[in-house]
Amino acid sequence: MRKHPIALTGASLLMGISAFAVYAQSVEPTTPPPPPEFAAQSEPNFVGISDIFEFRALDSYSEPAWITENFVNEGKLPPVEERLPVEPMVYKTANMPDGIGEYGDVMRHVIGGRPEGWNYIGGQSQGWGGIDIGMYECLTRTGPLFMVRADELEPLPNLAKSWEWSEDGHELTMHLIEGAKWSDGDPFDSEDIMFYWEDNVLDPNVSPLNGATPQSFGEGTTLEAIDEYTIKWTFQEAFPTQYLYQMAYGTFCPGPSHILKPEHPKYSDNTYEEYKNAFPPEYLNFPVMGAWVPVEYRPNDIIVLRRNPYYWKVDEEGNQLPYLDEMHYRLSTWADRDVQAVAGSGDFSNLEQAESYVEALRRSADDDAPARLQFGARTIGYALQMNMSGNGWGDPDARAQAVRELNRNLDFRKAITMAIDRQWLGDALVRGPFTAIYPGGLYAGTAYYDAESTAYYPYNFEEAQALLDGLGLVDTDGNGVRNFPEGTAGGQDVEITLLANTDYATDTNLAEGVIAMMEPLGLRVIANFQSGNARDDMQDSGQFDWSVMRQPAEYISVVQNTVGLAPVGLRNHQFHRAGSDGTLDLLPFEEELVDIVNAFVATDDNAERAELMKEYQRIFTENVYSVGLTQYPGALIINKRFANIPAGAPIFMFNWAEDNIIRERVYVPAEDQPGYELHPQTLPDVPGGNGPVS
Ligand code: GLA
Numbered sequence: 001m002r003k004h005p006i007a008l009t010g011a012s013l014l015m016g017i018s019a020f021a022v023y024a025q026s027v028e029p030t031t032p033p034p035p036p037e038f039a040a041q042s043e044p045n046f047v048g049i050s051d052i053f054e055f056r057a058l059d060s061y062s063e064p065a066w067i068t069e070n071f072v073n074e075g076k077l078p079p080v081e082e083r084l085p086v087e088p089m090v091y092k093t094a095n096m097p098d099g100i101g102e103y104g105d106v107m108r109h110v111i112g113g114r115p116e117g118w119n120y121i122g123g124q125s126q127g128w129g130g131i132d133i134g135m136y137e138c139l140t141r142t143g144p145l146f147m148v149r150a151d152e153l154e155p156l157p158n159l160a161k162s163w164e165w166s167e168d169g170h171e172l173t174m175h176l177i178e179g180a181k182w183s184d185g186d187p188f189d190s191e192d193i194m195f196y197w198e199d200n201v202l203d204p205n206v207s208p209l210n211g212a213t214p215q216s217f218g219e220g221t222t223l224e225a226i227d228e229y230t231i232k233w234t235f236q237e238a239f240p241t242q243y244l245y246q247m248a249y250g251t252f253c254p255g256p257s258h259i260l261k262p263e264h265p266k267y268s269d270n271t272y273e274e275y276k277n278a279f280p281p282e283y284l285n286f287p288v289m290g291a292w293v294p295v296e297y298r299p300n301d302i303i304v305l306r307r308n309p310y311y312w313k314v315d316e317e318g319n320q321l322p323y324l325d326e327m328h329y330r331l332s333t334w335a336d337r338d339v340q341a342v343a344g345s346g347d348f349s350n351l352e353q354a355e356s357y358v359e360a361l362r363r364s365a366d367d368d369a370p371a372r373l374q375f376g377a378r379t380i381g382y383a384l385q386m387n388m389s390g391n392g393w394g395d396p397d398a399r400a401q402a403v404r405e406l407n408r409n410l411d412f413r414k415a416i417t418m419a420i421d422r423q424w425l426g427d428a429l430v431r432g433p434f435t436a437i438y439p440g441g442l443y444a445g446t447a448y449y450d451a452e453s454t455a456y457y458p459y460n461f462e463e464a465q466a467l468l469d470g471l472g473l474v475d476t477d478g479n480g481v482r483n484f485p486e487g488t489a490g491g492q493d494v495e496i497t498l499l500a501n502t503d504y505a506t507d508t509n510l511a512e513g514v515i516a517m518m519e520p521l522g523l524r525v526i527a528n529f530q531s532g533n534a535r536d537d538m539q540d541s542g543q544f545d546w547s548v549m550r551q552p553a554e555y556i557s558v559v560q561n562t563v564g565l566a567p568v569g570l571r572n573h574q575f576h577r578a579g580s581d582g583t584l585d586l587l588p589f590e591e592e593l594v595d596i597v598n599a600f601v602a603t604d605d606n607a608e609r610a611e612l613m614k615e616y617q618r619i620f621t622e623n624v625y626s627v628g629l630t631q632y633p634g635a636l637i638i639n640k641r642f643a644n645i646p647a648g649a650p651i652f653m654f655n656w657a658e659d660n661i662i663r664e665r666v667y668v669p670a671e672d673q674p675g676y677e678l679h680p681q682t683l684p685d686v687p688g689g690n691g692p693v694s
Helices: 005-014 016-026 065-072 131-135 143-147 190-201 257-263 272-276 334-343 354-364 398-407 410-418 422-429 461-470 505-518 532-540 588-602 606-622
Strands: 053-055 089-091 106-111 160-165 171-176 222-227 230-234 292-298 302-307 313-315 326-331 348-351 371-375 380-386 495-501 524-530 546-550 627-632 635-639
Touching: 106 334, 106 348, 131 292, 131 302, 131 326, 190 222, 190 230, 190 257, 257 272, 292 326, 334 348, 334 354, 334 371, 334 635, 348 354, 354 371, 354 505, 354 635, 380 410, 380 505, 398 410, 398 495, 410 461, 410 627, 422 505, 422 627, 495 505, 495 532, 505 524, 505 546, 505 627, 524 532, 588 606
Parallel strands: 089 313, 106 326, 495 524, 495 546
Antiparallel strands: 053 089, 160 171, 171 230, 222 230, 292 302, 302 326, 348 635, 371 635, 380 546, 380 627
């Protein structure tokens, strides 16, 4: 038999309860070591919101000449001024890094995800990498906030062009852009908003893609349509400005009710599954409010999107946006996205898989390298999440249920966190000053992070073993794996499944690192590695014991999707949702986290918020709510031919870089356009309408 440290466990168990108490006392957390110096390579030019754009009517508008000639003059499309809203969004020239743009060209994205279909609000993924961000517009917008001055920090108006609060702060009236149209010419109005809210967010049978739930907007919140272009929110709290962040990507981006509604079970004979899948990837010209419309799909090859002729944003000279006529999404791998962006056969990448940093840096350092590569702050982080439901979320069998009980035990979570050698994990991804120790919770270096409030249990294998011994997890059959105590899961070996995403090498590398570190501890962790869509479905339906995943935006900005920081609702949290009886079995410290998050949302006093987040971080990390693994910076790689890329655009902050760089105003100077368009001079087809011109 393999010699194994676990052989000691029996002996330490014999030392009994008092020995365990001694151990427990000696397991004192410390503060995490300061992350290695790593300066972001460029800083944003901070501005106020009204410096970026405003909504107003201009004297005249224009569009690419080929649209006027081939479509408008041919009677296939109304003139541009009739396609725009009464007051379009007007981007200000002074805030455009390279000024007014020129039409044409393509941004060639490469992605590792695959489209399930176009019904984003019904829960389908489009394959990520910014396809959905370019197709769906939301009430407010957060990506560009990385360049907004702190004293003006508030989500940007978008589909909601303005809003006002009632005197008592319980009502928020929002004014929608007026006279705007979906890409097929159908009017956009409050009916689209109400369909999204009533029949998708409030309908418990529908799970919009990025997890919008009623709690995303506050317990008891109501929404009503006042008229075609006015909606009114009523909140239980006064002035919960926080919810403006949830009205951005990805929780309030309405879909085209004129084609979705007839498929919804409430208005048809469809099942919910049929509603979700009503618009498969093969369905082209799906109506959008975003700048580009899908016009071609070839499985495992490419998705092509063309400019939306009804897009409702313009520049100060009245040129209808976007400047870029086409978007490509090569259906490949995420690692290939890095390789192609660096080589110049792709145009864009969020360099986020640390394994490829050294090579990407080396190749980009060349003066004639085709792409710019710029590192930002450490906003990529990974954690090991444990399924915290003890009451049946995901329908666990006896073994999985026994694991859930362990997950809910603080000594168990402490043991796991102390058995993780984070320095080793980080170095195994990439050597150098990139990775930092991440104990869990909020990221070091972000606005609400406080090192003093962060409990870090350093690597301590012996203590980890002692804690597991103390839980009665002993290797009774001498096979090197601890057993559940007699009477629990038949006293079988402690086997734990670990869910991770095979679309990213980093995810599986870190998961394998965790598995390797659990082995000497006597825990058999079994890889459950799934492709992205399947992984997401398993996590969302609670079918996991443990899961290693990249952390969402709330751990960075806090103000974005704040409710994701705790299980404030039945199904809003990543690793603790309601069980089969429809209730949430929160542990006392989770209740505290919920209270803190609710208090944070209910106040806009900055000092109070900072204090609340210190408390959140303390409780989170002391209780090892999730086991942080590593955090590191990402780099934005963009081909040098693109103009209007804002300085200091991070790959991930309030949103991903695909939103941050404001793609609708990015352009390529005419003389640099290489002719990559696959469908030049065509527009998305509309029912009975345009018909692509060949
Ligand atoms: C994926 C990618 C990210 C980013 C997002 C956008 O998650 O890994 O880099 O492109 O999609 O949604």
